Amino acid sequence: MLLSFDVFGTLINVRESSYDAFRTILSECGRPDVDVRAFWEYWEERNISHYWETYRPYKEICALSLGEAFAHFDVAGDPGAISRYFDAFSDFQLYPDVLSTLENLSRRHRLAIVSNIDNDLLAATPLQREFDLVCTAEKARG
Structure with missing residues (x-):
């Protein structure tokens, strides 16, 4: 039997792991006053809505969604700042029970x-184990 798992939000605590990157983005835009959790949730909501559209790489979706979040929260910023989030992938944390459960x-x-991720971002994520099968949106083109 093959058991499959989503990665971000299931194995990786993506919210807590990425808030610092989004705090940096907001601070660099001169808007440290914006609630990072509310900003992140809106950004993620926009990401999810774009998953249902014609395939595009996760990095493109994230940048598009960041631009939408900037507009929604009245933040003057460059969507290219999403690179701060991508840089954080190597520091993402697994939920505490993941390794023992998977073992x-x-x-x-x-x-x-x-x-639903790009191959290079998944490769940068510290999953701390090998899997029998790996399928990304980039590999599946969808």
Whole structure:
């Protein structure tokens, strides 16, 4: 049997792991007063809405969504600042029970990850283990 897992939000605590990058983005735009959690949630909502459109790389979706979040929160900023978020991937944290759970499951099952991410960003993410199958949106083009 093959068990598949999403990565971001399931194995990786993406919200807590990325707030500092978004604080930096807002600070660099001169808007440290904007609530980072509200900003991040709006940005993520926009990302999700774009997943249903014609395929485009995750990095493009993130930049587009950042521009939309800037407009929504009246922040003057360059969507290219999303690179701060991408730079944070190598510091993302697994939820505390992930490694032990995956280890236990791997004794009886093959493990896969399926993620709506670009290959290089997944490769930068510290998953701390190998998986039997890896499928990204970039590989699937969707």
